[in-house]
Amino acid sequence: MTERYLGSGTVAEDTAGLTGPVPAHLPGRLAITLWDFSWYTRAGDGDVYADLDAACAAAADRGYNAIRICAAPLLLFGGLGLDDLAEDLEIEGLGPAATGGYYGRRTRWYDTPGGYRVDLRSRLADLFTAARRHGLVLILASWEYQQSPSFAASPRWFEALDAVPLEERYRVLADAWDRMLDWIDAHGFRDLVALVELHNEVDFSLLPALADGGAREVRRLRQRHPDLLITASYGKPPHLAMHQVPGGLGAAQFHVYSYGVLDALQQRIDIRSEGSADFPNPALRALLLPDAPEPAEYGRPADWKLRATVVTDQMIYGYDWVDVAAWDAWLNEAYPPYAEVMRREIESRVIAIAAWARWQGVPALVGEGWVGYTPLHGTFEEGEIGRSLAEHGIRTALAAGVWGVVPCSNAAPHHPMWQLDDWQRTVNALVRDAR
Template structure:
């Protein structure tokens, strides 16, 4: 058939080069390790972030050049009367469990024993100083309207930010970021800021839609700091209708999770809903550890902590007491039915993000991905299947001109995946070589 009948048009499409320009002082590819709030909630003696300089040096040795964190701007610079608390923040985690240990002890991210206090403003400078020494940049975000305050020993932080009227939260966030940027600039660290996100996963946080005041504040903050990339992130952008994402973002920092077989398992064991009635069901009971307490014996964390985070009582109990081997076995046995759709979903979502960013002339990042939330000692995502899915996502991101990418949300010092050191070095090397 003659080429002119194939709908090819007259201008060839291009997917080469980055989706948008990157400030000259920043690396032209970012390989990101996700430290979220854990860099201050897992900082007790012997914990992964007890020695920040050592943790940053270790990340650099694995080939990372960027760290993405919750910088707690509302706590530190929100003007909400939290200054004294920020200077002596007691970390508790989700609190002690009646049968021993603590709530969330076998989860990811929530496995926080606590038991120490921290000056978070001083710690922020300590992190930036270490990053500068070891050649890394920092992606600044906030998880405060999603979960960070739940790890504190008192509800004071959460109560203060929760008292901000819903339609005023983006403005208060933007003002806090403005003051934090000036603070970091005064300490010589402006060039070490890779990106500022008004908030992490606005679609999964206690915030209005981004179009309802968020884009206006992104624009305001960007006008105050035109040399910096200012944005907000989506946990699940509308991949089939990306025109719904408001314009004006300084970067497309969106997340790509393909739950697939994991979502199927979560539905079977009914672990995502709330309330204990009829829980655990028979499917989950068959997967519990022999020493698992009843749901009544397990009890509940303090009620305000459930208000301060998205985690549910069912998830805490299930992840704390499921047999990780039984969990992995189910996923491995069922994965074949989901393999192709999970691969296609990762690929199509990365492409949607990249092409939206290219249409906006802005750099794209995948700051989180690829499978989803598994028990702490589950190995599905760290194993051959999870790594293959991660590599597929990385491949697609590099092919489509994505500026920054995580190897996996679990590739960080507070997760078991950090021990896959050769794999991380190999993946980081090819990201940076691209």
């Protein structure tokens, strides 16, 4: 047989090992559970985060070694005149619904009954203490320009953030993080910080593009704290043009969602829009529970709460009143033509993120994924199809040298998927044992 030279494209790239170095005291791989803002918005008596030590113990039992949270740096250390609020924060959720109960009751992440107060700075110290006790590290982010303030009873938090001029928001965030890290130092928790994110999903938040000042502030914060990994995260990085992501980030903490069939359903029922004249349209009406009220009767959260979030009133109504059995049935029946493209999309996006990280010489993480935003009690992502897609993403990520990964965005105490403890142990062992 004659050997022929077919060009450098035939030479496999060596992707053994992580995309970039991580501090030696941190775990070799991170199995991440996404607690977001829920660790303080679902903390009332008897709720899933009421006992932080028990929640951390449950996470460790399921094989996690990292928790990703909204640390609320602007509320706690933003210098915005909110210290009294931070020490006595009343959690309300999206508020009482006009027909009884509360808005968001069957909407994932927004199912917050509220009705209690919290000293958030003290609670953060308690979380660090519990994390240390159970061998967990923390990924610290902010969701404050995306939704966190909407769960408060008072609009003061949101109004203070909203008053910051758009072009100043990244600087104010960086200064808040700088003060928070000093506080973390003073309390002896610095070794538990796996990563600091200037903000979660900057592309889906009330912030300028990261290139418009955000990357500069990341670099400034990294210079102030060179021993820490500091970055900002994207909800949907430009996978086909990763050169557009500004350099200087300390890690590639980007999210991988492949909506596919879910996106087809969402467009069909027009659930993510606002102000649609014919809402709910016939396709959505066919999926609603028999006792669903009309939108006008159900009402909507306070205007300021909707301004403080990235969700719409149509989403809240739709997810609160959809028949999840009908929802899941539609997705399962419609899935086959989307199956291969969703698998390939997850794979290609993970590989693009890892390749960018390797080019930049920084660790890569997938802090959220894999399918997308479903009703609280929907089971499509938790079921066989969703778990298969998640496992494909996890294996692809590990093979590409990704440092940290979530089993699924829904694998956390405030989601029903938390009950799939054996599955979480299995995939988290896969992550932790990767070489």
